[in-house]
Amino acid sequence: MALSCSLRLIRLRAYWPVSLKQASLSTAPDEDCRQVAGRNEATRKRWMKEKKPRQGCSLPGLESFWEERLTNVATPLWRFPYEEQLKVKSESQKKVLQTLASCLRELGTDKLEITQRPDGLCCPLHSVVPSPVINGYRNKSTFSVNKGPDGNPKTVGLYVGTGRARNIVCVRANHLENIPEKHKQVAQYYEEFLHQSPLDPCLLFHQGGHWRELIVRTNSSGHTMAIITFHPQDLSQEELCTQKALLKDFFTCGPGAVCNLTSLYFQESIMTRSSHQQSPYQLLYGEPYIFEEVLGLKFRISPDAFFQINTAGAEVLYQTVGKLSRADKNTVLLDVCCGTGAIGLSLAHQASKVVGVEVVEQAVEDARWNAAFNGISNCEFHSGKAEMVLPQFLMSREDDRLLVAVVNPSRAGLHYRVVQAIRNCEAILTLIYVSCKPEGEAMRNFLEFCCPPDSGKKLVGKPFAPLLAVPVDMFPHTIHCELVMLLTR
Structure with missing residues (x-):
């Protein structure tokens, strides 16, 4: 299998x-x-x-040939009208969900909503949410x-x-x-x-x-x-x-x-x-920092801190995550791989508390500054590898409030110990996984979260099930978009 x-x-x-x-x-x-x-x-x-004069020489037609080759590599959908680009990305996401459903069936899932879907998807797929900005969007x-x-x-x-x-x-x-x-x-x-x-x-x-x-x-101010x-x-x-x-x-x-x-x-x-x-x-x-505004909040960004590449698109992404999370005043929101705290801070008004985890120390300092500057007092941010910080936090917590986990890892996906910690924590009933490359290592994480219990792999908690997938286009002209996957149990 x-x-x-x-x-x-x-x-x-x-x-x-x-x-x-x-x-x-x-x-x-x-x-x-x-x-x-x-x-x-x-x-x-x-x-x-x-x-000094430039080295090398220029050959007729050489520059245009390489420019087009780079364009086809970096922005392969550039020839398509934007509406057509969204259709291509929608088909890509369908294949992701079909593959996930097929693999879960082979692993023995008993979820009827996966095994009996006539479209072969693991869950309903929304239309791709378009980017508000199509050209020159990279920050x-x-x-x-x-x-x-x-x-x-x-x-x-x-x-x-x-x-x-x-x-x-x-x-x-x-x-x-x-x-x-x-x-x-x-x-x-x-x-x-x-x-x-x-x-x-x-x-x-x-x-x-x-x-x-x-x-x-x-930033949007031109700095x-x-x-x-x-x-x-x-x-x-x-x-x-x-x-x-x-x-x-x-x-x-x-x-x-x-x-x-x-x-x-x-x-x-x-x-x-x-x-x-x-x-x-x-x-x-x-100045040591650059600043950006998202959803009415001001964010400080250090040189190596992660911040979504498309600022206008980030607002749409965070609003989508907020709606799917269903966080309320009876839940604690876990923001794993939080960067400068943008997701957690934008949802802090919904939850009773936000706990962020990030490996880049400067980004954590930014997140703490961002919380203080914006007058948000129900957030705390921890610096360190998620596989070290998160299991310890979940084991030591004493309150009985439910947890909503939002994870936004790099293309390398989540460390296996992070998956284990979330999967085995009974208080986490809702998981939002945000991935810019769901066909890559994120797919491995999806299978680990949703497969039947496996004591040999120490995945003993009740499996999650995909409930809804919402693609958000953050990268016009490229083949990629962010896939926001809602998993529940």
Whole structure:
């Protein structure tokens, strides 16, 4: 049975025409940048005088070929009218629910609402809730540095190809419809900075080089945070300080001042990804945070804190979760993988109490600040891995109020110990699972929550059953949307 379910999942994943793993996207100053630039015209002229020619060469038609290839990878539905995109996503979600129903039947579920549904779905599926914004909706973009189509190793853009196949090409993303113009502008000027820098980019760690990826975060007010990752290699502290000063100089009083950054961060990292605890984010200029408003609440966002990529879409998503949760003053809401606390805080008025769990310490600090700033006193947030914090919390709680759990994990899904803790807690009768990739590891979690009791796997609690699925489109032009799954028992 397990093998059969695995084969079904493989076939399900093959349904998607393209994998976004092939594209890397992933997010008031002390002084106004334009004022700084105006007062430092001499510095600006020095930057322009020292500007170096770009490496590589341009071939006729080459750029448009790679632009279209990147577009087809990163935004494969871009040719479809938006209504057609929603139909494609609806069909995708149907296949997810059909696969889940089939696997649960093979695992021996006795739920008639699953085994006898004529449409083969595990539960009713609502129409896809559209995104309020279709173009330029991303509030966070991650740009890589690597060889472009012309061989230029200091190209800032998104990957096409894979490292395993050794066919990676970095293509500028100026044409992608889901990335806002501000993000494209910052990427363009970061590339200009790299061309002027005597230091090489870090394409492969063992081959040396320094300059790495750029993350740009923006809010609805137009504030912009840029985060640049740098491999220190064997540079001295004095040399590192020089590079940071040059970077700050470029974006505050050099050509990059036109980006009008409100925050500029620098991270020295010897790993592909590093948290703030592993490699602290160093604020070179401006404000330490970016702020956003969602459903009338103000949220503070740190450089590495999770926040939904589509702010307008997030409002729709949180409203959907609130309606499905049925949280009231007799329930405690668990917000697992809570990020900056957006879901929990937006639903705090419904529940008697909100308990959030998040692994990123900075995000937890943001969540606590957000609760205090918005005058919300019935929330508490815990920092640590969910598989460590949640089981301990559930075992030690003393009140007898019912729990409503909302989980919004990364694409890696929930750790098995988190599933066990929720499944085996009798007080949790309602579970909301929010997934941006339900055909991936989330499917494993769905099966673990809904399969018959299995003492060997320590899943002894009464199984959940899918009651309703609501897709919310957070990613227009791509094949993905958020699936909000209501599970009850």
